[in-house]
Ligand SMILES: *[C@@H]1O[C@H](CO)[C@@H](O)[C@H](O)[C@H]1NC(C)=O
Ligand SMILES: *[C@@H]1O[C@H](CO)[C@@H](O)[C@H](O)[C@H]1NC(C)=O
Ligand SMILES: *[C@@H]1O[C@H](CO)[C@@H](O)[C@H](O)[C@H]1NC(C)=O
Ligand SMILES: *[C@@H]1O[C@H](CO)[C@@H](O)[C@H](O)[C@H]1NC(C)=O
Ligand SMILES: *[C@@H]1O[C@H](CO)[C@@H](O)[C@H](O)[C@H]1NC(C)=O
């Protein structure tokens with residue numbers, strides 16, 4: 189009762205009064221920045237699975253326009269996708285100068301399956317909570333805070349929020365031709381609020397397993413291609429692949445199997461999709477995989493997509509703690525020769541899962557980190573520790 193009455197009074201006279209009791213206020217982190225969480229939640233309410241980013245792009249672009257950012261939309265074409273679905277990168281800046289010193293980057297798409305947001309006093313849950321809608325929210329609120337404080341102006345910052353990061357990297361590849369040449373770029377992905385010092389390379393290979401068909405009532409007369417594929421994987425996954433200690437280790441993961449036709453026939457073919465996260469030269473790891481599978485009869489590797497090598501990032505000296513990341517990002521396909529940073533809220537340990545989460549307190553801290561980072565680079569007090577290497581992509 190008191191809370192409702194209080195809210196009515198606050199709204200009527202616009203008084204700076206907190207209606208919740210002190211103990212509740214202290215625990216309800218949302219109240220420290222309700223607009224941040226409302227914007228985050230509105231993005232999470234939109235399904236923007238890779239390939240179907242239209243509604244998210246429109247929502248974010250309109251929001252930026254309402255805040256008086258100049259917004260360019262770059263069409264991204266992908267021959268493997270439905271041409272009737274409009275897909276666009278967002279490039280935004282202040283005023284009319286599109287050549288800015290600092291590029292703020294993240295992505296608008298998410299992995300499937302989509303599920304809607306929910307929250308409690310500590311956390312926000314939902315597809316994209318940290319990968320990467322939480323990053324977009326934090327980045328925008330840091331920029332808006334700095335605008336209100338007159339700490340950024342035309343020519344300082346550009347925003348690139350691209351499509352397709354999770355599946356195709358087609359958005360970032362298209363963005364390479366936007367003809368923007370920042371001095372620095374910062375990409376938002378879940379890094380648990382560490383400055384990322386680098387991340388692994390990555391590539392996908394297919395395993396082709398050839399079995400022998402038989403009637404399912406006499407399965408011993410056949411050779412089951414699916415079982416054979418899984419057995420081959422289980423053998424190879426035990427191996428140690430080349431790795432440089434900086435990136436920790438090389439991992440492989442069997443992520444998809446296609447095989448079999450009908451319920452009464454032993455399958456004679458199966459295709460497995462193996463995702464590799466390489467902590468060493470991709471070509472070297474590929475050779476090791478090929479030779480490992482070569483020793484196993486009836487299975488062979490198909491490689492028909494590009495591979496990337498591990499990379500290192502630049503960091504700010506004597507700022508927040510540093511850590512290497514096990515995953516890959518769009519940065520592996522960004523060809524700009526600028527200093528590159530990778531910092532974000534939330535953890536890769538819940539990204540891509542059915543329990544994706546980001547802490548509200550970490551998001552509020554993230555806004556401060558981003559604001560500090562942007563100001564420190566622009567005003568020249570932040571020293572860059574230039575360890576960064578440029579990606580090396582093997583077509
Ligand atoms: C915390 O704040 C959010 C946003 O204002 C609100 O939706 C939620 O109901 C609050 N929780 C509690 C327990 O007051
Ligand atoms: C965008 O939202 C509309 C309305 O909810 C929906 O019908 C449409 O399928 C969505 N578009 C995409 C590409 O998901
Ligand atoms: C919007 O931005 C333009 C270009 O920077 C500026 O001239 C104009 O005053 C701004 N409008 C508002 C309402 O802030
Ligand atoms: C645009 O901004 C960049 C970076 O701040 C600056 O170098 C350049 O001179 C500006 N261009 C114009 C036309 O003002
Ligand atoms: C898998 O191997 C079989 C037998 O060598 C071959 O006929 C088939 O074309 C291969 N599949 C693919 C997708 O390469």
Ligand SMILES: *[C@@H]1O[C@H](CO)[C@@H](O)[C@H](O)[C@H]1NC(C)=O
Nearest residue numbers: 425427428436437438439440
């Ligand atoms: C890779 O390193 C992680 C982190 O130390 C560890 O948990 C995992 O078991 C390692 N995997 C392999 C295949 O070495």
Ligand SMILES: *[C@@H]1O[C@H](CO)[C@@H](O)[C@H](O)[C@H]1NC(C)=O
Nearest residue numbers: 468469470471472473497580
């Ligand atoms: C990766 O290994 C291949 C094959 O050994 C070699 O040609 C290439 O130069 C290496 N690339 C890097 C970046 O070390």
Ligand SMILES: *[C@@H]1O[C@H](CO)[C@@H](O)[C@H](O)[C@H]1NC(C)=O
Nearest residue numbers: 394395396459490491492493
């Ligand atoms: C690569 O090969 C796999 C397995 O045959 C196939 O499913 C996939 O569509 C191919 N990808 C490209 C880009 O050709």
Ligand SMILES: *[C@@H]1O[C@H](CO)[C@@H](O)[C@H](O)[C@H]1NC(C)=O
Nearest residue numbers: 559560561563564565567569
């Ligand atoms: C420059 O930026 C840093 C980091 O955000 C800040 O601590 C410092 O006060 C700023 N200095 C000036 C002169 O604005």
